[in-house]
Amino acid sequence: MTTLIGRGLQAIDAMFRAAEQANRAAFLPYFPIGFPDYDASLAAIEAMAQVGVDGFEIGIPFSDPLADGPTIQAATQRALENGITVKRCLQAVKALRQRGIKQPMLMMSYLNPLLAYGVEAFVKDACNVGADGLIIPDLPPEEANLFAEVCAQEDMALIFFLAPTSNQARIRLVAKQARGFIYVVSLTGITGARKDLPEDLADFIARVRAETDTRLVLGFGISQPEHARMMNELVDGFIVGSALVRAAEQGTEAVQNLAQSLRAALD
Amino acid sequence: MTDYIKRNLTDLPDEWGYFGAFGGRFVPETLMPALDELIAAYQEAMADPAFHQELAHLQRTYTGRPTPVTYARRLSEHLGGAQIYLKREDLAHTGAHKINNALGQALLARRMGKKRIIAETGAGQHGVASATAAALLGLECHVYMGSVDIARQQPNVFRMKLLGADVIPVESGSKTLKDAINEAIRDWVTNVRTTFYLLGSALGPHPYPMMVRDFQSVIGVEARQQMLEEVGRLPDVCIACVGGGSNAIGLFHAFRDDGAVDLIGVEAGGHGVESKQHAARFADLSISRPGVLHGTRSYVMQNEDGQIMETHSISAGLDYPSVGPEHAYLREIERAYYTLATDGEALEAFQLLSELEGIIPALESSHAVAEAIKRAPQMSVDEIILVNLSGRGDKDLDTVIKALGE
Numbered sequence: 157m158t159t160l161i162g163r164g165l166q167a168i169d170a171m172f173r174a175a176e177q178a179n180r181a182a183f184l185p186y187f188p189i190g191f192p193d194y195d196a197s198l199a200a201i202e203a204m205a206q207v208g209v210d211g212f213e214i215g216i217p218f219s220d221p222l223a224d225g226p227t228i229q230a231a232t233q234r235a236l237e238n239g240i241t242v243k244r245c246l247q248a249v250k251a252l253r254q255r256g257i258k259q260p261m262l263m264m265s266y267l268n269p270l271l272a273y274g275v276e277a278f279v280k281d282a283c284n285v286g287a288d289g290l291i292i293p294d295l296p297p298e299e300a301n302l303f304a305e306v307c308a309q310e311d312m313a314l315i316f317f318l319a320p321t322s323n324q325a326r327i328r329l330v331a332k333q334a335r336g337f338i339y340v341v342s343l344t345g346i347t348g349a350r351k352d353l354p355e356d357l358a359d360f361i362a363r364v365r366a367e368t369d370t371r372l373v374l375g376f377g378i379s380q381p382e383h384a385r386m387m388n389e390l391v392d393g394f395i396v397g398s399a400l401v402r403a404a405e406q407g408t409e410a411v412q413n414l415a416q417s418l419r420a421a422l423d
Numbered sequence: 424m425t426d427y428i429k430r431n432l433t434d435l436p437d438e439w440g441y442f443g444a445f446g447g448r449f450v451p452e453t454l455m456p457a458l459d460e461l462i463a464a465y466q467e468a469m470a471d472p473a474f475h476q477e478l479a480h481l482q483r484t485y486t487g488r489p490t491p492v493t494y495a496r497r498l499s500e501h502l503g504g505a506q507i508y509l510k511r512e513d514l515a516h517t518g519a520h521k522i523n524n525a526l527g528q529a530l531l532a533r534r535m536g537k538k539r540i541i542a543e544t545g546a547g548q549h550g551v552a553s554a555t556a557a558a559l560l561g562l563e564c565h566v567y568m569g570s571v572d573i574a575r576q577q578p579n580v581f582r583m584k585l586l587g588a589d590v591i592p593v594e595s596g597s598k599t600l601k602d603a604i605n606e607a608i609r610d611w612v613t614n615v616r617t618t619f620y621l622l623g624s625a626l627g628p629h630p631y632p633m634m635v636r637d638f639q640s641v642i643g644v645e646a647r648q649q650m651l652e653e654v655g656r657l658p659d660v661c662i663a664c665v666g667g668g669s670n671a672i673g674l675f676h677a678f679r680d681d682g683a684v685d686l687i688g689v690e691a692g693g694h695g696v697e698s699k700q701h702a703a704r705f706a707d708l709s710i711s712r713p714g715v716l717h718g719t720r721s722y723v724m725q726n727e728d729g730q731i732m733e734t735h736s737i738s739a740g741l742d743y744p745s746v747g748p749e750h751a752y753l754r755e756i757e758r759a760y761y762t763l764a765t766d767g768e769a770l771e772a773f774q775l776l777s778e779l780e781g782i783i784p785a786l787e788s789s790h791a792v793a794e795a796i797k798r799a800p801q802m803s804v805d806e807i808i809l810v811n812l813s814g815r816g817d818k819d820l821d822t823v824i825k826a827l828g829e
Contacts, residue, residue: 219730222608223451229595241728267449268714272729294449317452321615326456344453345613
């Protein structure tokens, strides 16, 4: 397992460097707090940490997750029914750090729960519990001034997205504001495991690479070791969400096994 | 960045889609280029006389515009105060104001070369209007509708199917308008290259609140002129119901600079504010405050943790936890005022207007009528209230029979 120093942007940079030294892409699983329940979600994250994943996208549930497909919709709905709040998700990160998890953790949330918590308060509290960055799918760079300012103060990553529909002007705009990495959405669509990745993926990545040196992390649709193997050549990192959430229905061990097979595919 | 050019029609929204602190574009990146494209296409269409001519021609020969203003003599006499006039959007083709916006956006979709239209619907009126516009222009149409709304608006579901649209039931969340919008946005994210999202109310990301307002502003433009012609002066009060707020903003817009005209929006009070079962975003600030839902910043009914709350109204079209950003702005600058009518008050208004005027209003519009019923007796006989009768009530008969039977 990689040992990382620092936190925030520094920790994320160190994560990529370690993966680069091994000539592979970094693997960041997504997992929502509170699914199937609070304890089980922490156990799943801990189990994945043990098999050497590189970082985490920690999901905060939201009632109206409009970028998510059925798997994550159902899981986060269940998390809400389990009483999971933003505060509880922050406690989860703190608990995971106390259990000795060293990998960078980025908190993923839709905007409204963070606005309700208070932007400055949330970023500070997230930093204090040991989170390293934020991923907010409904916050384009045009609307992100306050978040960008507060994240910069705390040295936290603020992740923006690019999609296959993004034109050159938008790629430049996102690249200019990116802190940590750019989350590249592999397809036009919502989250969910897919059998095949889009055929024009390499062209799309090349289009982004032509505009920026910022590290790229690919997400949406990635679910199988064969997909993971492709990532080494293509991007600096990748995110797997729905497939792991689906595995969690079979228990922690199934999550760990899938994470392990995805991780092993990179070597 | 967009090459958005400020239009002369109005000062707001600003180039980022803001009405003061409300509005904006809070959507996944996949949709941002589509919104840029839509803004550009809309500006171009607005600058093209041929677009306006075609829309005006359809409004006249297809929708049946201008819709009349009717003096509600017996209702006014019964209430014994102000004179009540009704702007008859219920007489527009398909039975509600929704067709104004649906035709405008469908023409824009065709202009943009998009052959597939998606829409969300609550009461079904916007779904019917979209299906109608799609049939007229030969476009493919898919309508997302919450399964709760499908159950309470059966006639409209059947109408949409007759018009050749595909009605897709939404089973997530509260199974009402909010969830139908979520599902429509997910479809749009997936099929954005070929699909035009025909959003039905003055909400969502920029440019929708502006575009929907502009297409609906024909209501107020006509009504203002009709009042001047028929009564010789402007009304003292304009009243409209507010769900997302498209019929209200369509009425209010033409009167925005007439300082002497009070603009009143009526939200759905459901079982009453105390019950917490309502959709009164401006009335119940214990559970409603500025937030972001469906791409725009406005008042949003939410719990302490920022989770969106389920709403209740007897009228599906008002059953929505947020409200168009321009209404939030008009309220903040005190140009418009917002109040509510409960389910019970709307039902009474529904019956009273039917009995006294021979006009069966939509349950949504009945909320506006209810406010007129409250106000008129407190006003003098030479004062005038103009109510936007945004739709007809045939679609609501099942709901009303059930409610009155209980």
